[in-house]
Amino acid sequence: MSSAASGSGHGLGIWVEAIRNDRRATVGAIILVLFALVAAFGPLLAGDPQALVGMPLQAPSWHHLLGTTGQGQDVLAQLIVGTRVSLLVGFSVGLAVVFIGALVGVTAGFYGGRIDGLLSLLFNVFLVIPGLPLAIVIAAYLPSGPLTVALVLIVTGWAWNARVLRAQTLSLRQRDFVAAAIVTGESDIRIIWSEILPTMTSLLLSQLIGSTLYAIGAQVGLEFLGLGDVSAVTWGTNLYWAQNDSALLTGAWWTFAPTGICVALVGFALSMLNSGFDEISNPRLQLERAWRAHLERLGQRATRSTPVVRNHG
Amino acid sequence: MRFLLRRLGFYLVAAWVALTLNFFLPRLIPGDPATALFARFRGKLAPEAMQALRETFGLSNAPLWKQYLTYLSHALRGDFGISVAYFPSPVVKVIGSGLVWTVFLAGSAVLISFVLGTLLGIAAAWWRRGWADSVLPPLLVFIGSLPYFWLAMVALYILGFTLRWFPLGHAYADDLTPAWTWEFIADVVHHAALPVGSVVIATMGGWLLSMRNTMITVMGSDFVNLARAKGLAPDRVVLRYAARNALLPSVTSLGMALGFVLGGSLLTEVVFSYPGQGYLLVQAVRTQDYPLMQGIFLVITLAVLGANWLVDVVVLWLDPRIRDSAS
């Protein structure tokens, strides 16, 4: 893969442009912005999500748009307030995971040799140890809370990024501009910071999106099992309480349906955004698209140009 | 052969890491199993009886390295200690039967999802930019973003609880004895339909996209063009040439996916009260049965490592090039 970003300039502009040009990315971005707004301002309007507002398990009505929980709380208020913590944990875990992955992966790829061997072994081991069971076991020992959930997700989630970034760094290290920088005697940190990392912006961004996606899903799963702080209001604990209060038995679909759909919407938005970005960060796909468009204008069926073997690691 | 041995060595290291993690985790955090027992009795037990019980559990005061060595040798013999919640049953006995169901659930879910997703991926690539190609991927991405267990809850609610098409839980009907009879097998399939189905639907999108994208790439490659130029029938080109080669990356990630799905299916088991490891693990966590919890974690890890090794064998068989690069 070549360094698309380094060639075509930096800055926010290109990403905004990319989002606007790709329909999927636009949809994803709009959904995400909506959720971000809800997370930021929703709790101010929603009131206390823990407050007892009426009889438990009331079906949706004008009074309670999404009904009440088995605890007699307003489902809508819980959904809105839960958005904030869930997204916050999701994005911060995503950031942390990419950061650690970059640290380990770039170090391994850049220095090679024994360091590489050791770090590679480490992340490969973490990759094959099943994440969720490990997360459950760790979370069971720690005091419950969003911090524990975040920590556990970071521990179990960083390895994939490290692996991908190592491979990328390894290939970049062979490139002329890196070799040149090494020859001119620049410090390692400087080379990594100003030569290698910038060329990986799009990859890092796509990893951030993927990691956030993972973090939100896994967080909801852990909390659903009751491993989060069940007295906090998050999407996962909402589902935990729905299950705990016999949502199925009492037919109270409104206590679990909206939360699941919100989780899915955020996940969907992130996936759409990512596939939109894929087009711009992957120059060959871009080329292919242009070529296809060209051919279509000529009224011909497109044939594929040089292949892009997707790196499945 | 050497490639397989090297992988085996790697999995052994991974297993050792898991074992070591397992040993140090509980020792880093204070707590003692007898307190957990207290919880189970809701205070019905006299303090005197409690004290005696604590002694029965015999918490070791040996130096850490000694404990570690004992632990390792016990683990090698398959002795993971005694379950707290199912006292006095050994952890291995408690885990025993559940593992089969988890492996069955996760294994069949992964395989079905892999086969279906890959076939659909081929289809999407074949009828590229047809309706299937434009509708299926985003739809499956959306469904794939739903938490597994949530899909499972909805499926259970609609298809099980409301419509009563499927049983509400368990791996087979209570009045059947496990045996290799048609009746039993059919019943197991019937019971597995919803849990497996919900995992399959949630994970299929990934396989579809991966297959579709690789297919499209491979179909543009020279040897496929050559095959086409030779005038071979298009479907033959797609299936024999393109699909076969595009399969490799998917198969490679099969092992990883197994570990991932296994995690997800733990949650699904909870929803369907499927008698596998997932439910046991969650119960162990809730009752603070640490020995059982750790035993399950280890067993699951070992199962995943084993599966990964099997996948390596398959990859080797599919792609002879690895043999060369490995040696």
Place this chain on the structure above:
Amino acid sequence: MRPCSFRAGLVILAASIALCGCTSRRVSLPRDVVVVSVEQQASWVRNFNPLTTATAPRWPTLAGIYEPLFVFNGITGKTIPWLATGSEWREGGRVLRLSTRSGVKWSDGRDFTASDVAFTFGLLKKFPALDRRAVWSFLDRVDVVSDSVVDFRFQRVFIPGADEVGAQQIVPQHTWKDVKDPITFANENPVATGPFTEIRTFQNQVYEVGRNPNYWQKGKPMIAALRFPAYPSNDRANMAMVFDEADWAGNFVPAIDRVYVSRAPKNHGYWFPPVGSMVFLYANTKRAPFDDPRVRKALSMAIDRDLLLDVALFHYSRAADATGLSDSYSPWRDSTAIAEGYWVKHDLVRASAMLDSAGFRKGPDGKRLLKNGTPWKYDVFVVSGWSDWVRAAQVIVRGLRELGIDANVRTYDFSAWFQRVQEGDFDLSLGWSFDGPTPYTFYRWLMSSSTVKPKGQASMGNWQRYGSDAADGALTAFERSSDPAEQKRLVSQMQHVFVAQAPAIPLYPGPSWAEYNMGRFDGFPSAKDPYADASPNKYDRGEVLLVLTNLRPKAGAR
């Protein structure tokens, strides 16, 4: 593979998935086998050890397999001779002489004798971990007098000890004498005296216990076997009841009339008599301001118990009266004490006035202030996941806020919560009561000075750490009295002390949960036929044996 065959493959796959859905088969239940849903577990582990306290053995161990000397009926308040036929105090209450029932056989055909009783108590002495009721804290020795008479010598006069002795399940000497470690012994094939002793099948998803061929009550049991599917959660067990897959359960069911009864009003029944453990709001009496009885009473009056029952419990119980006694103590209740207990009525005005007069005035911002001027700010502790408690706590907090108290619900997971209340590290917390056949145990754990442990030391009960001299007098006298009239007088005295002092704030008596399906079996207790508690959870003192020996297949049922 050609595309058409490829497409055909997809169709076949889809069709086979769809087919799975259409072949639903219903579980066919044997005619005279009662399906019981108790113990929520993912899979069964074979353990029928009636003595072990380390883990719960399978339910029938104490409910059908092994039997106690006496059965206590919590509905009628009567003690029924079971393996013993009678008891007698000798030597001024120092010796309890029991006569054992003759003609009782163990399920392997051997005779049950007094030496089995002495042997069982010997095991408890040798292995203190088995002594669940701490009988050896008051017993001195157990002597076999004859094949059918056994003497329990007490260390001191302790009349309530007879209840603890009587509740002990008895194991056969001839099979247990060779057991090396009775604590870890799984006892996979029990030999016992109960109505159901034969383990007919044992799989991890289901097991079945068949009737004892040598049962001592002739013609009983009238059902062939008990069957136990493993339902891992309350929800799953309730669904099994709803869909007629199980006949008998003892779970909390939300909105039961709608969820369960309405699906088959003729067959689906339930009975939730308020005879369970009392749910209290405990206030830590070692901490100001809760050391003041006026404060505790004012808190109590701030609670709208009717709302609480609606919100927390679907009104399955009644509001507590100020004696704190549940319906299982009906014969002991003193109506004059109940009448004095004004402080369980919801009355915010009076509560506020009472706090004012106790010197806790409201500040200008409406916040209730301590005498040193700091505002009241307290957390009500509950166990997370116990949703009835959490909801109850929310109603309580709402009431306390109206008194100007900054009260909040604080949830902890069980062990954290348990440690805090046991060590006295809390201000306000919900909690249960400690019950026995008489109110003696109940009040002892609420207000006996002997149960007050210093702060920081774990205490099994009396978490609020309240001791009263007046109560001590009545409790000690009760320990030494075997005269029913005197006992009743002493219990009245305890009730008056409790009502005057409010050591804890009673909320509602926990209902005893029982749901049953009358489609195939007759003989479940109900409000109309209250011969015993219908709940399968009442095995601790053998009450469930009354139900098990009374169930019969319905004539003409499928």
